[in-house]
Amino acid sequence: MARTRRYDVAASGRWWDQDDGRWLPAGEVHAWEQGRNETVCGLSLHRSGLTRFPAVTWTDVLPESGGAADAVRRVCPRCASAAGRRGPDARPAWRRVNPRP
Ligand SMILES: [Zn+2]
Numbered sequence: 244m245a246r247t248r249r250y251d252v253a254a255s256g257r258w259w260d261q262d263d264g265r266w267l268p269a270g271e272v273h274a275w276e277q278g279r280n281e282t283v284c285g286l287s288l289h290r291s292g293l294t295r296f297p298a299v300t301w302t303d304v305l306p307e308s309g310g311a312a313d314a315v316r317r318v319c320p321r322c323a324s325a326a327g328r329r330g331p332d333a334r335p336a337w338r339r340v341n342p343r344p
Pocket residue numbers: 272273274282283284285286319320321322
Protein backbone atom coordinates (compact mmCIF):
# COMPACT_ATOMS: atom_id res chain seq x y z
CA MET A 244 0.00 0.00 0.00
CA ALA A 245 1.34 3.35 -0.93
CA ARG A 246 1.40 5.78 1.90
CA THR A 247 0.31 9.23 0.96
CA ARG A 248 2.46 12.04 2.04
CA ARG A 249 1.08 14.14 4.83
CA TYR A 250 0.52 17.78 4.08
CA ASP A 251 -0.40 20.49 6.50
CA VAL A 252 -1.76 23.93 5.79
CA ALA A 253 -0.58 27.51 5.40
CA ALA A 254 -3.20 30.23 4.97
CA SER A 255 -3.54 33.95 4.45
CA GLY A 256 -5.70 34.35 7.55
CA ARG A 257 -6.88 32.58 10.67
CA TRP A 258 -9.75 32.51 13.10
CA TRP A 259 -10.33 31.09 16.54
CA ASP A 260 -12.69 28.14 16.65
CA GLN A 261 -14.14 28.22 20.12
CA ASP A 262 -15.79 24.84 19.79
CA ASP A 263 -12.54 23.09 19.03
CA GLY A 264 -10.32 25.53 20.90
CA ARG A 265 -7.85 25.94 18.09
CA TRP A 266 -6.88 28.28 15.31
CA LEU A 267 -8.24 27.40 11.92
CA PRO A 268 -7.18 28.70 8.52
CA ALA A 269 -9.10 31.41 6.66
CA GLY A 270 -8.88 33.07 3.28
CA GLU A 271 -6.59 31.44 0.78
CA VAL A 272 -5.05 28.12 1.76
CA HIS A 273 -1.96 26.35 0.52
CA ALA A 274 -0.49 22.96 1.21
CA TRP A 275 2.62 23.03 3.36
CA GLU A 276 5.05 20.42 4.65
CA GLN A 277 6.33 20.78 8.16
CA GLY A 278 9.90 21.94 8.38
CA ARG A 279 9.74 23.89 5.15
CA ASN A 280 9.74 27.64 4.65
CA GLU A 281 7.61 27.60 1.57
CA THR A 282 4.35 26.19 0.40
CA VAL A 283 4.09 23.23 -1.95
CA CYS A 284 3.54 25.67 -4.83
CA GLY A 285 6.70 27.54 -3.90
CA LEU A 286 5.46 30.63 -2.08
CA SER A 287 7.63 31.92 0.72
CA LEU A 288 5.64 31.73 3.95
CA HIS A 289 7.29 34.82 5.32
CA ARG A 290 7.15 36.98 2.23
CA SER A 291 3.58 36.04 1.46
CA GLY A 292 2.45 36.60 5.04
CA LEU A 293 1.12 33.08 5.40
CA THR A 294 0.34 31.52 8.74
CA ARG A 295 1.26 27.90 9.34
CA PHE A 296 -1.19 25.40 10.78
CA PRO A 297 0.80 22.36 11.89
CA ALA A 298 -2.27 20.84 13.52
CA VAL A 299 -4.51 21.12 10.47
CA THR A 300 -4.14 18.62 7.68
CA TRP A 301 -4.58 19.53 4.05
CA THR A 302 -7.69 17.44 3.49
CA ASP A 303 -9.40 19.20 6.39
CA VAL A 304 -9.50 22.51 4.54
CA LEU A 305 -10.95 21.15 1.32
CA PRO A 306 -14.58 22.25 1.08
CA GLU A 307 -15.72 18.84 -0.13
CA SER A 308 -14.22 16.89 2.74
CA GLY A 309 -12.92 19.19 5.39
CA GLY A 310 -13.84 19.84 8.95
CA ALA A 311 -11.77 23.02 8.98
CA ALA A 312 -12.96 24.63 5.77
CA ASP A 313 -15.57 27.02 7.15
CA ALA A 314 -13.58 30.18 6.52
CA VAL A 315 -11.62 29.02 3.51
CA ARG A 316 -12.33 31.23 0.54
CA ARG A 317 -9.93 29.80 -1.99
CA VAL A 318 -7.88 26.66 -2.31
CA CYS A 319 -4.65 27.18 -4.22
CA PRO A 320 -5.05 25.13 -7.41
CA ARG A 321 -1.37 24.38 -7.71
CA CYS A 322 -1.18 23.07 -4.18
CA ALA A 323 -4.40 21.15 -4.73
CA SER A 324 -3.00 19.34 -7.74
CA ALA A 325 0.26 18.59 -5.95
CA ALA A 326 -1.20 17.55 -2.62
CA GLY A 327 -4.35 16.05 -4.03
CA ARG A 328 -7.96 16.83 -3.42
CA ARG A 329 -11.05 14.77 -3.35
CA GLY A 330 -13.40 15.35 -6.18
CA PRO A 331 -15.76 13.55 -8.51
CA ASP A 332 -12.85 11.86 -10.25
CA ALA A 333 -10.92 11.10 -7.10
CA ARG A 334 -11.51 8.32 -4.63
CA PRO A 335 -14.92 8.13 -3.02
CA ALA A 336 -15.14 10.26 0.09
CA TRP A 337 -15.98 7.33 2.31
CA ARG A 338 -12.55 5.82 1.75
CA ARG A 339 -11.09 8.13 4.30
CA VAL A 340 -7.58 7.42 5.44
CA ASN A 341 -7.45 6.85 9.14
CA PRO A 342 -5.02 9.14 10.89
CA ARG A 343 -2.36 7.28 12.79
CA PRO A 344 -2.42 7.76 16.56
ZN1 LIG B 1 -0.23 27.09 -3.18
